[in-house]
Amino acid sequence: QGVTMNTALLISTWQKLAPLTLLYATHSHLNHTVLLLLGLASAIIGGWAGLNQTQARTIMAFSSIAHMGWLITAISLNPSLTTLTMMMYMAITTATFLPLATTMKNLTDIGTLWPLSPTALTTTLITLTSLGGLPPLTGFMPKWLILKELSSADLPLLATLL
Template identity: 75%
Template sequence: LSLTTSTLITMTSNHWLLAWLGLELNTLSILPIIMKSHHPRATEATTKYFMVQATAATMILMASIMTAWQTGQWSIPHTTPTTTLLTTTAIMLKLGIAPLHLWYPQVLQGITMNTALVISTWQKIAPLTLLYMTHHNLNTQVLLLLGLASALIGGWAGLNQTQTRTIMAFSSIAHMGWLITAMTMNPGLTTLTMLTYLITTIATFKPLAMSKTMLDVGTSWPLSPTTLTTTMMTLMSLGGLPPLTGFMPKWLILKELTSAGLTLIATLILMASLPSLFFYVRLAYLTTLTTPPSTTNTTHKWR
């Protein structure tokens, strides 16, 4: 309830203090959920998450006070170039966008898959709303570079991972890169990209909730091939493979970039998405096209 309320406070507020209050309430309400398992890794993840989010929230509070001091306005759209830069940095830190992404895979690695789902989806809505409300003041070149860096790092760093949660963390970083690239071009397209990301991420995370590594996913094929086939389809969709849903926002973003004459950026971000697609295909191959270790007389439940 607190999670929902805090996000709604930030989304509906036009005042910097209310937005900051919503973000702080959001952070405090997720901490017990992360700590739920009482595992040492969960405690470590909670501490890291709290420190990162508290730092970002302090930066937003400082930026809002500077804005009020310089302009005499507390409303969110009224910002100066300095405070806009500070706010953007804080939001990038909250979202786990490169180069401020290092905390994100480490936090996701120490928590359960369901909690990781909440952090990867719901917790991104409030900071993105703030970014959305201040987008007309943002530096387009900086956002495009950050988006490209996120797509590159999310793709290349994910290649080296075997744990499903870490793979999904780097996947999320890459998707956030596409999202802020869309924000520089067309705010309406950002909403579509975010909705597609939310739907496909939820559809991917839920079946993977019982697995920790790629091999765990592979052993579930004999038990439930239908679920696993659907999971593989959503993974391919996350990778942006045509003609699946995840391809549509990427195609529209590339169209917007080329229309604006940014063909080089469009080519680079398209190439950056190839490693992401590769590790999704690798995950699909390991799960559906290879058989798990078993004896020759093993009976499959679905036959």
């Protein structure tokens, strides 16, 4: 909570590239069951911990943890899908952080944004919803493709839990 939104954006996006590159280089030598369980744990912890938060930075931090779980799950199934998921995540996260950096610190600030800039509020709400992966928005596509890969790999329980 003590960092600026620009720093939080950097941590949420750019700093995922180094560990993801390391996973790309070593994923064929890693135990896929461990990767899948790690991805599931990260997605569940990030999702559950972010539910009762009101601070924008805290919500985005837990969202970042949950998305890393999706990325770890994807890399164990299909590295190309991981690239697509990461590119989509970086684009949506950047679009989400830009209005947040100038207008709000917590969710109660959303109510004061409408009279000042209805367009900024609408954009913020749509990008937050897309980041959550709700259909028919852009953020749903990578998650749907990961779930499809899990189903194709005969992992329906993991697909259901994720």
